[in-house]
Amino acid sequence: MKTKYLLPILFISVMASEIMSRPLAVENFKYKKDLKITGTLSPQGVVKLTLDEEVYKHSFYGDLRVTHNGEIVPYHIQNAEEISKNIEKVKPELLFSKKNELEIYVLELPKLPEGMNYTKLSVTNSYDYETSVTLKLGDNPDNFSESKSVFLYKYGNQALNEIDLGGTKHRFVRLEAEPGSDLKFPSAFRAKQNKNLYWEKSHTVSNPELAENLCKFSFPNESQSAFQILKLEFEEGNWERQVTVRGKIDKKEWDTVFEGTISHNKADGIYAEIPLSKTISREFEIQIYDGENQTLHLTNVITVQPLEEIYFFANPDGTKDGYALYYGNPYQWLPSFDPYTYPTGDEIKNNDAKTATLLSEVENPDFSFSLLYPPMSGYLATGFFYLGVATLLFLLFSILKTKRSVLTESESK
Template sequence: MKFKYLLPILLFLAITTQVTSRPLAVQNFKYKKDLKISGNLSPNGVVKLMLDEDIYKHSFYGDLRLTYNGDIVPYHIQNAEEISKNTEKVKPELLFSKKDDLEIYVLELPKLPEGMNYTKLSVSSAYDYETSITLKLGDNPDQFTDSKTVFLYKYGSQTSGEIDLGNTKHRFVRLEAEPGSDLKFPSAYRAKQNKNLYYEKTHTVTDPVLAENHCQFLFPNETKSAFQILKLRIEEDNWERNVIVRGKINKKEWETVFDGTVTHNKSDGVYTEIPLSQTITSEFEIQIYDGENETLHLKEVISVQPLEEIYFFANADASKEGYALYYGNPYQWPPSFDPYSYPSGEETKNAEVNRGTLLAESENPDFSFSILYPPISGYLATGFFYLGVLALLYLLFSILKSKRSVLTESES
């Protein structure tokens, strides 16, 4: 009899064990986008894929799954940048050199045009050498702030003749090298700054709902435009206020995505940027607390979504067909890939990266929640849990009833 009532509990344990050990089922994703890859794709080549607004409307960010013929493809996601291809070569001026126990060089780079950064410094020597160099950067020769150590060498025709300056605006360079290196610095390179890419949407500002110490602005966001940043334009130049931003997460519940003090000065420019704790794709509200101060006049609200790119390795067959991106599963756990299974930062900057394009969104024809995955597995687990509790209670009640009957018979 005891084994009979333990069956629901054993079945519950078996199902929950399968849930965590089963591979991903694509039928659990409501939406799908096929990929088109341009150019000649080499085996295991790097592919870059720009996400679009459909992804932010219908995905839950952690549920993005890229597949090739149904198999999971590891990927790396990062903010999209407009990579500048315009590079200029300039000649540094040697301000100071000393070649005693430690070789010291101080260089001055030419003034930077607006919107440009220094990227590299070329190094040469008439002799073979290897040396560790301490590199310091600064705005003037009296104070160097940024510092790092690099290793350089020249073995015949093999040389590492460039130092990465890391897109800096500092014009003064100090280098400390081991004696006997006898270094020359024939050129430096500068390029236009890479720009982060965004799409923006302007929202109509209606009359606020006035309360005792704050005013509330509502924005329906009918197009469900996704955003992670809000830009506010307020008529007053100088102010400091507590601001709360809330968004509707599941059509019923409001969730706070920003709560803090915001300060704006005239020198900051026209807009004030507010970063949110998560992506919003539905209606939202802004509450500005004035306290005892005059009410601020909100004139313009712009939602901003940084564009993002996915990088992944192509298949070994160099086939461009069979790729798809699945999304639309609020119960899916975030991806976790081995860092060696997707392109590194250096590989994403390679000129030979292929570009992938997302085609039109379609509802996944195979969509249907499996009993082995949430939410159905959760419902089943909950149901079996309560059935198990009821079975145990019934078993306990039966035992107590039997004992009471035995006591009654023994007393009589």
């Protein structure tokens, strides 16, 4: 191969490898909050950081990044827990199990006392294992309306053996696990609702858009309040409907964050609760399919955001300075950290976590999108694509023009 072709190829290969290995650029994030850690911080000690409402308002949830002196710090995020006497341990009843090509378990949890929710389900196994589990929750065994995937494991003394139920009122649990998992479910936990563990915001209900078999309610959410749960109040007490909830995830794109059948009985309380598959902080809409039934009259909508905590290991030196939380990048992908690089459930419970607090929010003075990251990288790739197409068309036109000239000359001779 000629040297003039080899050098550009080597240059492109080097650039590509640098792009793939380049760490996250903090200048891509519009907002920043420094962290203040209380107490003496030991090397590799566990640190707990509670998020505030300001973070949810200006972040896009998947763009949360903890740094120490500019280096990315892996973390685990979970709903805040109230450690008090209000937590109760109960025993689930196994209604059904099947262990063929897919292991299926259906559990029934005891009836909930007023003001309590189910928070966690414990899982055990007599030997080391790892498995992916699909969790489904519902009001009865015929109708599961909530679903998510979880990863469980036991490696010697290290284990992830609890499933977060997200503060649900659903009493029926269906779990689909990989073959050979052989799971047991010795206990579930429920706790009283604590107003200090979540934020609520009421939204004005405007007239719906009516279609042949559904009605659609739109909510602008001007304050950009983040939420993971919807509470709906209707004039009607008893009903069952197919419901779809869609949220805006950027200026143009919508995403379906819930789709399923919701049942409500006035004996269960005023509100019907809908857990969403992801956190929404923008405009949203609720579609209620009536079918042949009378249209329901929605009177109140409340969005609920559980208080969340981030857990991470301190740096090897145990220094408390230099920690910061960056956010405010709608193009940032969800974090993906090696599970051994952040505290597990057992490590969180068995260690005296030091508390980190968020200081005042500031706009990142270094904010400017890099050419190597979205959206600039997308614009750059699009530009090169069209430039390449234009170059090919130009070369094709030049070749055709040359051939035509040759044909014209040969005909004239």
